[in-house]
Amino acid sequence: MDILEKVTNSDYKYGFYTNIESDKAPVGLNEDIIRFISAKKEEPEWMLEWRLDAFRNWLKMTEPEWAHVKYTKPNYQDICYYSAPKPKKTIDSLDEVDPELLKTFEKLGISIDEQKRLSGVAVDIVVDSVSVKTTFREKLAEMGIIFCSISDAVREYPELVKKYLGTVVPKSDNFFAALNSAVFTDGSFCYIPKGVRCPMELSTYFRINESGTGQFERTLVIADEGSYVSYLEGCTAPMRDENQLHAAVVELVALDNAEIKYSTVQNWYPGDKEGKGGVFNFVTKRGICERNAKISWTQVETGSAVTWKYPSCILKGDNSIGEFYSVAVTNNYQQADTGTKMIHLGRNTKSTIISKGICAGKSEGSYRGLVKIGPRAQNARNFSQCDSLLMGDACGSHTFPYIEIKNKTAKVEHEATTSKIGEDQLFYCNQRGIPTEEAIALIVNGYCKDVLNQLPMEFAVEAQKLLEVSLEGSVG
Amino acid sequence: MLKIKNLHASIDGNDILRGINLEVKPGEVHAIMGPNGSGKSTLSAVIAGREDYEITEGSIEFAGEDIMELSPEERSHMGLFLSFQYPVEIPGVSVTNFLKTAINESRKGRGQEPMPAKDMLKKMREVMAVLEMDKSFMSRSINEGFSGGEKKRNEIFQMAMLEPKLAILDETDSGLDIDALRIVSNGVNKLRSEKNAFIVITHYQRLLDYIVPDFVHVLHKGKIIKSGGKELALELESKGYDWLKQEATV
Numbered sequence: 001m002d003i004l005e006k007v008t009n010s011d012y013k014y015g016f017y018t019n020i021e022s023d024k025a026p027v028g029l030n031e032d033i034i035r036f037i038s039a040k041k042e043e044p045e046w047m048l049e050w051r052l053d054a055f056r057n058w059l060k061m062t063e064p065e066w067a068h069v070k071y072t073k074p075n076y077q078d079i080c081y082y083s084a085p086k087p088k089k090t091i092d093s094l095d096e097v098d099p100e101l102l103k104t105f106e107k108l109g110i111s112i113d114e115q116k117r118l119s120g121v122a123v124d125i126v127v128d129s130v131s132v133k134t135t136f137r138e139k140l141a142e143m144g145i146i147f148c149s150i151s152d153a154v155r156e157y158p159e160l161v162k163k164y165l166g167t168v169v170p171k172s173d174n175f176f177a178a179l180n181s182a183v184f185t186d187g188s189f190c191y192i193p194k195g196v197r198c199p200m201e202l203s204t205y206f207r208i209n210e211s212g213t214g215q216f217e218r219t220l221v222i223a224d225e226g227s228y229v230s231y232l233e234g235c236t237a238p239m240r241d242e243n244q245l246h247a248a249v250v251e252l253v254a255l256d257n258a259e260i261k262y263s264t265v266q267n268w269y270p271g272d273k274e275g276k277g278g279v280f281n282f283v284t285k286r287g288i289c290e291r292n293a294k295i296s297w298t299q300v301e302t303g304s305a306v307t308w309k310y311p312s313c314i315l316k317g318d319n320s321i322g323e324f325y326s327v328a329v330t331n332n333y334q335q336a337d338t339g340t341k342m343i344h345l346g347r348n349t350k351s352t353i354i355s356k357g358i359c360a361g362k363s364e365g366s367y368r369g370l371v372k373i374g375p376r377a378q379n380a381r382n383f384s385q386c387d388s389l390l391m392g393d394a395c396g397s398h399t400f401p402y403i404e405i406k407n408k409t410a411k412v413e414h415e416a417t418t419s420k421i422g423e424d425q426l427f428y429c430n431q432r433g434i435p436t437e438e439a440i441a442l443i444v445n446g447y448c449k450d451v452l453n454q455l456p457m458e459f460a461v462e463a464q465k466l467l468e469v470s471l472e473g474s475v476g
Numbered sequence: 477m478l479k480i481k482n483l484h485a486s487i488d489g490n491d492i493l494r495g496i497n498l499e500v501k502p503g504e505v506h507a508i509m510g511p512n513g514s515g516k517s518t519l520s521a522v523i524a525g526r527e528d529y530e531i532t533e534g535s536i537e538f539a540g541e542d543i544m545e546l547s548p549e550e551r552s553h554m555g556l557f558l559s560f561q562y563p564v565e566i567p568g569v570s571v572t573n574f575l576k577t578a579i580n581e582s583r584k585g586r587g588q589e590p591m592p593a594k595d596m597l598k599k600m601r602e603v604m605a606v607l608e609m610d611k612s613f614m615s616r617s618i619n620e621g622f623s624g625g626e627k628k629r630n631e632i633f634q635m636a637m638l639e640p641k642l643a644i645l646d647e648t649d650s651g652l653d654i655d656a657l658r659i660v661s662n663g664v665n666k667l668r669s670e671k672n673a674f675i676v677i678t679h680y681q682r683l684l685d686y687i688v689p690d691f692v693h694v695l696h697k698g699k700i701i702k703s704g705g706k707e708l709a710l711e712l713e714s715k716g717y718d719w720l721k722q723e724a725t726v
């Protein structure tokens with residue numbers, strides 16, 4: 001019997017619900033709601049105006065359609081746009097954090113203390129839109145590094161926010177970016193001053209908690225000239241029946257000679273075996289590189305019912321470098337349409353794209369990538385490798401590489417492969433004493449190695465575990 | 477150690493094994509020879525528990541236990557090892573990582589603690605020295621881009637690390653150069669003891685000069701048509717299979 005046919009699936013391990021009394025906006029979306037959010041956040045007038053402008057743009061836009069993604073469009077008037085866990089008081093140490101919340105993190109396997117102690121990770125935790133705790137903030141402050149919630153940044157560093165917010169992803173960039181610009185409630189802000197090498201990985205855990213709340217994170221990372229930062233973003237959401245919307249915007253600014261490494265592990269609830277529920281993940285992520293700057297996006301995407309996401313690099317400065325390393329796993333009825341855009345504008349700009357798709361069950365995975373070489377981009381180079389690994393016969397994978405070259409000196413290479421986990425590979429592993437589940441994990445991890453190697457150590461281990469969990473039972 | 481009685485197996489409705497009887501006792505080395513397509517690899521795959529084959533008749537006992545219902549990994553945990561005629565490539569999985577997983581899963585299967593990393597590395601180094609393997613192998617993806625001979629040597633390396641009770645070597649000699657044949661055979665001989673046994677599948681007497689068998693069997697069309705001592709291999713080397721095939725059809 002073909003063992004690849006015996007498709008079952010394990011239950012989502014992170015399905016639990018934390019009971020924190022929340023402070024919610026009324027359901028629906030209009031200018032008053034935006035004023036409510038802005039007031040809640042104690043924002044300055046210019047920020048409110050910016051939001052309202054985005055909202056008015058959004059009203060004129062239509063939701064995009066994608067060929068290989070099918071989902072029921074959310075009713076944007078049915079969503080609550082602001083929900084904050086009520087803090088009992090201002091929090092200075094972890095002891096004061098809501099014990100319910102800490103339990104949640106424990107279940108997720110994230111021990112903040114452990115992380116602080118073992119790896120020196122500064123964690124900015126976002127639960128349903130409000131940053132609960134920023135650790136290591138003071139230590140970083142000594143070096144002039146700012147790492148805080150975007151709301152704090154709007155209040156405390158308005159010049160920086162005003163200067164860069166919306167410069168990489170304009171507020172009317174696309175339907176979801178416009179919506180995010182209008183209603184974003186939290187997210188992280190990070191500024192690394194000139195010549196400073198951030199001594200630790202900056203990390204944020206996002207998590208959607210309240211039923212029926214959409215989450216609109218806004219992240220802005222600015223690496224000033226000659227600086228370096230590695231930023232980690234991890235996401236998990238508890239089990240929910242109705243679909244939840246997540247429309248985040250991430251903007252990265254790498255000034256001359258700066259480097260930003262941005263890593264994501266996304267494990268939101270993918271829906272159940274029948275395709276019920278799950279998070280809609282529509283994210284706009286983009287970075288801009290000035291001269292000699294470098295941006296690397298690394299992502300491990302295992303969750304969400306629908307993912308639509310193309311972390312991109314605008315290689316504006318000469319000699320700038322863009323990299324995209326991605327593992328996208330889909331199982332059961334999940335759909336992922338992900339990839340990258342590398343826009344080469346400057347001379348001698350280089351980009352590398354390594355995309356590894358894994359499809360199991362009845363899922364659909366697409367890679368969609370654009371490599372654009374502008375007329376001024378002398379000697380631009382791109383290398384793309386897009387591989388798909390199929391498990392079983394009911395899933396589908398698609399590759400859509402778009403290439404636009406306006407400069408004759410450019411060199412663009414594209415390689416693509418599709419393979420299946422072979423019965424021969426499984427039998428070989430079994431014969432050596434490795435059971436099928438473990439064999440799949442081993443083979444999949446091997447397949448993703450080039451991407452996982454890009455992740456910081458502690459994240460790589462977590463990512464490997466996630467891959468195993470999300471593919472558990474996909475071959476029996 | 478291994479008792480096979482009247483074993484019949486088929487794949488996609490084709491009968492491949494048609495009544496095999498074979499008994500292997502601890503300390504013995506059995507050689508199985510026979511023309512291409514006679515069912516040698518099929519027999520080893522069926523013993524190892526490959527699910528693609530349907531066993532239509534007969535029984536297999538290993539270490540005193542009926543193993544017909546056991547999964548390949550359970551058989552492996554009991555101490556069964558198969559050196560593949562065509563070892564499989566697993567991209568991105570290093571030899572070290574693969575072996576570590578194999579050893580620890582086997583130990584887990586037997587209710588033992590994982591092997592401490594230090595001990596494992598030490599053992600790997602020792603075995604590699606015996607097999608004259610270069611250190612660089614450890615970090616390469618398993619079998620990916622390995623030459624034919626390197627793949628075979630790597631199979632024996634894994635065997636030596638896993639210390640099986642019964643090892644089936646399916647044409648381990650093919651692809652090995654003259655020196656490699658000697659080195660690999662030497663590695664196998666070092667493992668021979670009163671407690672374990674080997675089934676060596678080969679087309680050539682050459683290997684049996686190094687790994688001297690106690691018994692030689694000739695497989696033809698899914699049946700053992702002749703068994704004898706080590707001199708049978710020499711006879712086959714000079715006479716070929718035709719005289720046996722004729723004898724068998726009579």
Ligand SMILES: Nc1ncnc2c1ncn2[C@@H]1O[C@H](COP(=O)(O)OP(=O)(O)OP(=O)(O)O)[C@@H](O)[C@H]1O
Pocket residue numbers: 487488490492510511512513514515516517518519561
């Ligand atoms: N799926 C299949 N359907 C039909 N016949 C098959 C199938 N798989 C294997 N066979 C046949 O089974 C027979 C035995 O094959 P096997 O690989 O066991 O031979 P072998 O003795 O190991 O040969 P060699 O010396 O060439 O390695 C061959 O004739 C082969 O073609």
Ligand SMILES: [Mg+2]
Pocket residue numbers: 516517518561646647
């Ligand atoms: Mg064979």
